Amino acid sequence: MSEQPIFNDSFFAMGTRCDVVFLNIEQEFGEQIFHLIKNEVTHLEHRMSRFIPDSPLSELNKAGKNEWIPVTDDLWNILTICFDFYQMSNGAFDITAAPIIKLWKSNKPPTKDEIEKAKQISGFDKVEFDFENQKIKFKTDGLEFDLGAIGKGLALDSIKPIILKQGIENGIISFGESSILALGKHSNGKNWPLGIRNMYNFNKFVHVFSTSNETITTSATILNTDDGGVKKRKHIISPVSGLPVEVNKAVSIKSESATLGEFLSTSFLILPENDKIILSEKLKKIEILEVEYLDDNNFKSKLTIL
Numbered sequence: 001m002s003e004q005p006i007f008n009d010s011f012f013a014m015g016t017r018c019d020v021v022f023l024n025i026e027q028e029f030g031e032q033i034f035h036l037i038k039n040e041v042t043h044l045e046h047r048m049s050r051f052i053p054d055s056p057l058s059e060l061n062k063a064g065k066n067e068w069i070p071v072t073d074d075l076w077n078i079l080t081i082c083f084d085f086y087q088m089s090n091g092a093f094d095i096t097a098a099p100i101i102k103l104w105k106s107n108k109p110p111t112k113d114e115i116e117k118a119k120q121i122s123g124f125d126k127v128e129f130d131f132e133n134q135k136i137k138f139k140t141d142g143l144e145f146d147l148g149a150i151g152k153g154l155a156l157d158s159i160k161p162i163i164l165k166q167g168i169e170n171g172i173i174s175f176g177e178s179s180i181l182a183l184g185k186h187s188n189g190k191n192w193p194l195g196i197r198n199m200y201n202f203n204k205f206v207h208v209f210s211t212s213n214e215t216i217t218t219s220a221t222i223l224n225t226d227d228g229g230v231k232k233r234k235h236i237i238s239p240v241s242g243l244p245v246e247v248n249k250a251v252s253i254k255s256e257s258a259t260l261g262e263f264l265s266t267s268f269l270i271l272p273e274n275d276k277i278i279l280s281e282k283l284k285k286i287e288i289l290e291v292e293y294l295d296d297n298n299f300k301s302k303l304t305i306l
Helices: 027-048 056-061 073-088 098-104 112-120 151-165 258-270 273-280
Strands: 006-013 016-023 127-130 135-138 171-175 179-183 192-198 201-211 214-220 222-224 230-232 249-255 287-293 299-305
Touching: 006 027, 016 027, 027 056, 027 073, 027 151, 056 073, 073 127, 073 258, 098 112, 151 171, 151 179, 151 214, 151 258, 179 192, 179 258, 192 214, 201 214, 201 249, 201 287, 201 299, 214 258, 249 258, 258 273, 258 287
Parallel strands: none
Antiparallel strands: 006 016, 016 171, 127 135, 171 179, 179 214, 192 201, 214 249, 222 230, 249 287, 287 299
């Protein structure tokens, strides 16, 4: 019996490598689908990145206080979804928190006054929507959107229908192992086993998700360095308090929507326990893995299946 042909390739986007693997597909057809995926992700990034000066998002961020700005259909859909996420999380997920996050990227910790000033020019409550005319305005100067927290999730949800339309049944799309789409089955006929690595022992897994036509998204307050070490991340900040999340923790979400997964993995890093319970009551068909690292050799984990 001949082996299934496997296509694999990768490209760089959204600050990381995107790996593409398809099962039982010839190389030429795989390359065609690969370029469709790459083009879609590139198109999305060029429209939604605040780091690209002429992107629609960057143009929107240039708006001044009390200026009504028309918004394109795709960007409008994303912003309204993010506003829903903001409300669902009591402000823990906030794509306007860039001024606060920037403060903590400096080598010197910000003062209380600096944090308060940054909070005054951030917050989704300072954005007004005109749903009838599809316009928004900022209620304060200096406010801007940053979609980095859900960018890879948006990309996976955007390319999934493209892949399915081409008749691809089995495969994996992975952005740096932190945002993954698993289609169909593994070559052994079973669901894809997607492992969550131990941050302090990268060769071991703390949990393995069984996935089929689902996504796995992970956010963490720590990250692995090139030399195999672990360092604290500075950008996991509570928009409510303006302070970093101090616990060494990772949250992984299994869900049908990668965008929803990105929102939840970030929110569950920040929210207090009671708010997480309230948010969980609104969810279905979701698995939430929370891993807290106590030291180099010990961790505790909690898996919630909704």
